[in-house]
Amino acid sequence: MRFATLQAAVGSASVLFAAQPVTATHGHRHAHDQYAKRHSHNRDGGLIVKRSSCSLPDHPDLVRVPGAVNNGFAMSPDEPCEDGKWCPYACVPGKVMAQWEPNSSYVYPESMNGGLFCNDGTPEKAFDDQPYCVDGTGTVKAVNKCGKVVSFCQTVLPGNEAMIIPTNVDSEQTIAVPGVKYWAKTAAHYYINEPGVDSSKGCVWGDPSQPIGNWSPYVAGANTVDNGDTYVKIAWNPIWLESGLSNKEPNFGIRVACPGGGCNGMPCAINPASNGIGGVESPVKTVGVGGANFCVVTVPKGKTANLEVFYTDGSTGPKPAPPKPPKPSTTSTTSTTAAPTTSSTTSSSSEAPTTSSSILSSSSSSEAEPSSTEEHPWGGIFRENTTYTTISKEEYSSIITTAVPSSTAASEKPESVSSSTSKNDGAAPDQGGTAIAGLVVALVAAAALY
Numbered sequence: 001m002r003f004a005t006l007q008a009a010v011g012s013a014s015v016l017f018a019a020q021p022v023t024a025t026h027g028h029r030h031a032h033d034q035y036a037k038r039h040s041h042n043r044d045g046g047l048i049v050k051r052s053s054c055s056l057p058d059h060p061d062l063v064r065v066p067g068a069v070n071n072g073f074a075m076s077p078d079e080p081c082e083d084g085k086w087c088p089y090a091c092v093p094g095k096v097m098a099q100w101e102p103n104s105s106y107v108y109p110e111s112m113n114g115g116l117f118c119n120d121g122t123p124e125k126a127f128d129d130q131p132y133c134v135d136g137t138g139t140v141k142a143v144n145k146c147g148k149v150v151s152f153c154q155t156v157l158p159g160n161e162a163m164i165i166p167t168n169v170d171s172e173q174t175i176a177v178p179g180v181k182y183w184a185k186t187a188a189h190y191y192i193n194e195p196g197v198d199s200s201k202g203c204v205w206g207d208p209s210q211p212i213g214n215w216s217p218y219v220a221g222a223n224t225v226d227n228g229d230t231y232v233k234i235a236w237n238p239i240w241l242e243s244g245l246s247n248k249e250p251n252f253g254i255r256v257a258c259p260g261g262g263c264n265g266m267p268c269a270i271n272p273a274s275n276g277i278g279g280v281e282s283p284v285k286t287v288g289v290g291g292a293n294f295c296v297v298t299v300p301k302g303k304t305a306n307l308e309v310f311y312t313d314g315s316t317g318p319k320p321a322p323p324k325p326p327k328p329s330t331t332s333t334t335s336t337t338a339a340p341t342t343s344s345t346t347s348s349s350s351e352a353p354t355t356s357s358s359i360l361s362s363s364s365s366s367e368a369e370p371s372s373t374e375e376h377p378w379g380g381i382f383r384e385n386t387t388y389t390t391i392s393k394e395e396y397s398s399i400i401t402t403a404v405p406s407s408t409a410a411s412e413k414p415e416s417v418s419s420s421t422s423k424n425d426g427a428a429p430d431q432g433g434t435a436i437a438g439l440v441v442a443l444v445a446a447a448a449l450y
Contacts (some may be wrong), residue, residue, distance in 0.1 A: 015209040039189025051083040054122035063090040065164050066200075073115065073166055074156045078204075081118050088115035089158035091133035093167040094174040095292065096182055098134045099125050100158050106184045113159030114183065136176040136188070137224040139299055140232055142169045145310040146195035147251060151219075152307075153191045153203035158183050163214055166199030173309070177222045177230060187223035191216045191237065192309065194252055211245045218254050218270060220307055228301025232256050234270055236278055246277055251313070255281075256297045257306040273312035304322040307420040 056064055056072030067077030073087040081087035086101055101113035116123035121249035125132075143152045152175060154165035167175055167190075178187050193202035193216050217240045224230045234254050240246060255269035269281040282295035299305045310316075 010336070021378045027304055034253075050446055052118070053083070054081040054087060054116070054118035054121055054123040056081075056089055057116075057123060057132070059132055061092055061094055061095060061131065063166065065090050065166075066204075074159060074162075076160065076162065081116075081123070083118050084339065085118050086113035086115055086158075087118055087123065088156045089132070090154075090165040091176065094136055094138065094176055095133040096136050096176045096178050096188065097158075098130045098132060099127060100183050102126050104183070106186065111158050112160060114156070136174075137230065138174055138177070139178045139224055139230040139304050140175055140177050140222050140348060141172050141304065141306050141310045142167065142175050143172045143257070143306045144169045144195070145308055145316055147316060148195040149198045150195050150309045151193045151197055151199040151202035153193065153199065153216075155189045155191075156191070157186055162205050163189075164203050164205065166203040168199050172306075175222070177224055180226050185223075185225075187221045187231075189221045190219065192218045192220060192254060192307075194250065195309065195311070208243045208245060211240060211248075211250070215240055215243065215245060217245070217250045220254070230299040230305065232268075232305050232307070233296045234268060234280075234290065234296055234307070235294030236270065236292040237282075238288070238292035241278060241292055242290070249277055251275070251311060253310055253312050255308050255310070256295075257308050258297070258299065258303065259306060260293070260303050262300050262303050263297050263305060264300075265295065265297040268297045271310075271312055 035088045053069075053071060054073075058060055062072075064072035065074045067075070067079075069080045070077055071081055072089070073081045074090045075081065075087060077294075084232075092099055096255075097114055099115055101110065101117075104113050104322050116125060118124075142150070142152050150169045152167040152169060152173075153163035154167065155161045155163045155164060156177060167173060173188070178186065178188055190417040191214060192201075193212050197212050202212045202216070204213050206215055208215055211217055215237070217237055219235050219237050221233045222230060225334060234256060252271070253269065253271035255267070255271070256263075258266060265282065265284065270279070271281065272279065275281055278291070278293055280295050285293055285295055288294055297305060313392040
């Protein structure tokens with residue numbers, strides 16, 4: 001087993017905490033809190049200064065984001081791409097943005113400076129030898145098992161981190177997964193809408209009146225690191241959990257599937273019908289800031305993974321219409337002067353049709369589910385940094401002891417999360433030491449995803 005390198009997520013988190021506002025430690029809350037203040041218009045002396053504006057170039061790799069004045073760029077609907085600004089843009093599904101301010105880092109306001117630079121009405125590339133968009137690593141597909149469109153809404157980073165980059169999934173679609181050459185080695189993040197909500201409605205900054213957009217119940221993240229492994233994370237959206245929307249259980253779930261096998265951290269699934277609101281099915285369940293549970297899967301180099309969206313009742317298509325009740329009995333009476341009065345009664349003897357569906361459940365709902373109740377501050381960071389460092393075998397063993405949890409009841413809910421010391425005894429013994437090590441690496445690597 002190699003102990004030479006391990007991702008220094010805790011160290012990276014410490015740097016981020018020092019550089020960012022306090023809200024940066026709250027992941028999705030960071031995006032919510034920063035969204036409004038980050039798209040303020042250019043002002044001089046308190047007066048709005050009119051500047052030359054730029055429009056999104058016409059190119060097959062670019063997707064126009066709706067808005068009144070953003071001119072197609074992946075910016076707030078009321079924010080123009082003006083002279084002197086960097087203007088992020090959306091790429092077609094499977095591709096990532098390849099232009100941003102050179103040498104910028106994940107420190108506000110530099111973290112806003114993605115896309116093209118607006119120079120006197122002309123949008124300019126920072127890297128002339130690079131296209132607008134490049135292919136992601138192609139290691140993750142979104143798979144729709146519901147029979148109704150599902151929208152995966154990617155956040156804009158570098159940019160204002162709004163989830164406005166659209167991907168509609170009818171059956172399956174390769175999603176954008178950044179590699180190590182992407183800006184600041186960050187990951188792609190997605191909000192996942194319920195079946196039937198397309199990107200025109202779902203990939204728009206919303207409000208807590210509906211469980212869509214930034215208020216959708218689930219989020220996901222993925223990126224590929226230097227050795228070719230891909231980390232895939234699914235989580236509950238802490239903002240949804242803290243809202244009144246969580247009073248209603250979602251009728252859909254999400255899970256990570258590895259069609260070619262070989263992944264570490266399986267199973268990794270969110271199915272509220274089996275695990276309740278806030279529950280996660282995973283051999284190593286981790287709690288992030290905001291009390292939102294998540295799980296991470298390591299996809300080895302050369303392998304792929306699917307993010308599957310499914311109905312929690314086990315159905316695989318549009319919901320059938322409810323059966324109509326049987327018609328009530330009716331009596332009609334006809335009288336004439338030439339014949340005695342007669343009456344005839346007709347009634348419906350047919351019964352209302354019935355429907356049935358199988359219940360999708362975890363592999364063993366009666367067994368205890370290993371979980372971690374320790375709240376990791378790095379679980380709430382809305383990014384992935386893939387810096388590596390050298391550690392000793394003793395330090396590595398310490399990380400395993402801390403990260404691999406002991407068994408707790410599968411019915412545990414995040415509302416009653418209590419701190420406890422995690423142990424590594426009895427955690428996923430069938431996977432062996434190597435798999436456990438891979439799982440710990442995945443957890444540490446996912447430290448900064450949200």
